[in-house]
Amino acid sequence: MPTSSLNQWALDFEGNLERILGSIRIAKERGATLRVGPELEITGYGCLDHFLEGDTCLHSWEVLGKILTSEDAKGIVCDIGMPVRHKNVIYNCRIIIHDGKIILIRPKMWMANNGNYRELRYFTPWMKHRESEDHYLPRMIQNITGQVKVPFGDAVVSTIDTCIGVELCEELFTPASPHILMGLDGVEIFTNSSGSHHELRKLYTRVELIKEATLKLGGIYLYANQQGCDGDRLYYDGCAMIAVNGQIVAQGSQFSLQDVEVVTATVDLEDVRAFRAISSRSMQAAGAKGYQRIEVGFALSDEDDTSSVKNIQELVAKKYDVRYHRPEEEIALGPACWLWDYLRRSRTQGYFLPLSGGIDSCATAVIVHSMCRLVAESARKGDQAVIADARRIAGEPQDSTYLPSDPLDFANKVFHTCYMGTENSSAETRGRAKELAQAIGSYHTDLNMDSIVTAVRQLFAYVTGVKPRFRAHGGSQAENLALQNIQARLRMVLAYLFAQLLPWVRGRNGGLLVLGSANVDESLRGYLTKYDCSSADVNPIGAISKTDLKKFIAYAKDSFELPVLAEFLDAVPTAELEPITETYVQADEADMGMTYDELSVFGRLRKVEKCGPYSMFTKLVHEWGSFLSPTQVAEKVKHFFFEYARNRHKMTTLTPSYHAEQYSPDDNRFDLRPFLYPSRFPWQFKKIDALAASLPDRSTVHPQEAKNEIN
Known part of the structure; x- marks a missing residue:
């Protein structure tokens, strides 16, 4: 039995159809009789408000019609996902088809409606559990299938040899999952079509839920996912998976440049029946309420296939070790695959990155290097789709024989970096940026923008009669901040200028996408200039913490053989926007008034554990109480919320970022909050102060050791 991962694209009906048919062909070539695809695979999962448009449902039926008439879809049961309008209500549905006929339309019953998901905005859950009714098909489908109406609802499919039940994505994550009652009523095969996104350290939860689904219940679980x-x-x-009786027996790749991946395993229904021969389970099953069975006259298995029994016994007897990537590997692979899809589908000529010599832009550059490595690896394996995309992006002619098998050579064609220095920049950061560019093969430029900064300062002085100065030269805080922001914002302007014109300079057509490199902690704290070089087209590290980025760089130093990365790890993070003097060097953590490790803690408590100022203090006064006094903890919490609140407006303009972390402050979908706050939180802070004053001081650790304790 096969399940699949498909790289579908929202509203790419033609491409989505080709990938669906491709997966069906692969499944049949491997002798499969049942094929399962990802959630909403005909439309792509991320159509958002396009699901509310009649066109989306119309084109979905048109695509389904192509599948129903295709010879590829004959002789196999296919579980297909698309939106369906039933009695003027839009549902997220699975359509079970076989030999040109629709067997069942099964609507989703429990919706994903938190975090990144807003399914209730587009779809209505099916509320009639264990009930179905007639759905009258569009005339275009009636003409193909000869059916006027088909069952629509919460039912199961009964073949000659087994029973199949459908569970959709979020339904697996709910406390009372449908597979429980379906399994007690005799369903032996469960399909789950999912649109589950990557998040650091998330796969383990998904795997455990899939295993648990059949560990007590018994059964075969086929999990398909979007990729x-x-x-x-x-x-x-x-990471499509197949589980049998609580054990994973097959697993697909988690990060891949392939558009179609099919995972298969030989399974034995008798193993399920033997596993279920438990008295307590049988007693519960005997009293379970029945599902409507849609009976069909075909079987999924051969009548006397003893080879299948032998194969599954060998397969289950052999322990399968699920592959989990370390977080450092996830950062190397997930954003790299995302950048590749974004690059090839936007039909631009490459990426441009302002490379500062700091660890954030370094991490962004190394992720692009990882993308180039993945492209080169696929090219060496002969992946024609990747090769064709790489040739087009690199500006090669259609009849070119160019093979992107060298990641540095390919990077030189598609990846452009630039060090934008000023009088406040150091030789160390300039040198690190140049060394890294050489190590990864990017087309690198180096410029000094002092003349542009000076021109802006002189313009202001000419208009107002007053020339602003840095704090180091006697200027005020307002002057000092304004002069820092000039440099940051001019870098953004120059980045877009170079991104538009560098291909032209190199004799090519098109433009480049500008990459941002602000990490999740700086965005949360608001430690960035609005519309500076953090403003870009996309940002692969915008939801990754500084702590994880450092671990990623340490991993990449050895795994990617980039010894230059050691210099980035040893450097003190700095914006280099103020003059360096004998007594002062600008440092990020000193500027922010908190460490990156503390920011990660604050971010998780605020978002994941849903803490306001007071509840965050009550948690941290216990966790940090051994090395900080209650008053010190109170000051840290208040300082974080004050800075978060007064900089909240910056998060409304954050560059679209790869989602990787549960405490991402992405304002556009994930973290919905007001952007004008009573930033001093008078009620909350007074309550914190009163509680802090009443608590004993339990701190025993020396303040210098506090950072290690937070880690």
């Missing part, structure tokens, strides 16, 4: 960038901030990480 790739569907046109937004999410990367769907595939």
Whole structure:
């Protein structure tokens, strides 16, 4: 039995159809009788408000018609996903087809409606559990299938040899999942079509839920998932799986440049029946309420296939080790695959990155290097789709024989970096940027923008009669901040200028996408200039913490053989926007008034654990109480919320970022909050102060050791 991961794209009906038929062909070539695809695979999962348009449903039926009439879809049961309008209500549905006929339309019953998901905005859940009714088909489908109406609802499909039940994505994650009652009523095969996105350290939860679904219940679980960038901030990480009686027996890749991946395993229904021969389970099953069975006259298995029994016994007897990537590998692979999809589908000529010599832009550059490595690996394996895309992006003619098998050579064609220095920049950062560019093969430029900064300062002085100065030269805080922001914003202007014209300079057509490199902690704290070089087209690290980025760089130093990365790890993070003096060097953590490790803690408590100022203090006073006094904890919490609140407006303009972290402050979909706050939180802060004053000081650790304790 096969399940699949498809790299579908929202509203790409033609491409989505080709990938669906491709997966069916592969399944049949492997002798499969049942094929399962990802959620909403005909439209792509990320259509958002396009699901409310009649056109989307219309084109879905047109695509389904192509599948129903295709010879590829004959002789196999196919579980296909698309939106369906039933009695003027839009549902997220699975359509079970066989030999040109529709067997069942099964609507989703429990919706994903938190975090990145807003399914209730587009779809209505099916509320008539264990009930179905007639759905009258569009005339175009009636003409193909000869059917006027088909069952629509919460039913199961009964073949000659087994029973199949459908579970959709979020339904697996709910406390009372449908597979429980279906299994007690005799369903032996469960299909789950999912649109589940990648998030650091998330796969383990998904795997455990799939295993648990059949560990007590018994059964065969076929999990399919979307893969790739569907046109937004999410990367769907595939990893199609097959589980039998609580054990994973097959697993697909989590990060891949392939558009179609099919995972198959030989399974034995008798193993399920033997596993279920438990008295307590049988007693519960005997009293279970029945599902309507849609009976069909075909079987999924051969009548006397003893070879299948032998194969599954060998397969289940052999312990299968699920592949989990370390977080550092996830950062190397997930954003790289996302960038590749974004690049090839936007039909631009490459990426441009302002390379500062700091660890954030370094991490962004290394992720692009990882993308080039993945492209080169696929090219060496002969992946013609990747080769064709790479040739087009690199500006090669259609009859070119260019093979993107060298990641540095390919990077020189598609990746452009630039060090934008000023009088406040150091020789160390300039040198690190140049060394890294050489190591990864990017087309690198180096410029000094002092003349542009000076021109802006002189313009202001000419208009107002007053020339602003840095704090180091006697200027005020307002002057000092304004002069820093000039440099940051001019870098953004120059980045777009170079991104538009560098291909022209190199004799090519088109433009480049500008990459941002602000990490999740700086965005949360608001430690960035609005519309500076953090403003870009896309940002692969915008939802990754500084802590994880450092671990990623340490991993990449050895895994990618980039010894220059050691210099980035040892450097003190700095914006280099103020003059360096004998007594002062600008440092990020000193500027922010908090460490990156503390920011990660604040971010998780605020978003994941849903803490306001007071509840965050009550948690941290216990966690940090051994090395900080209650008053010190109170000051840290208040300082974070004050800075978060007064900089909240910056998060409304954050560059669209690869979603990788549960505490991402992405304002556009994931983290919905007001952007004008009472930033001093008078009620909350007074309550914190009163509680802090009443608590004993339990701190025993020396303040210098506090950072290690937070880690």
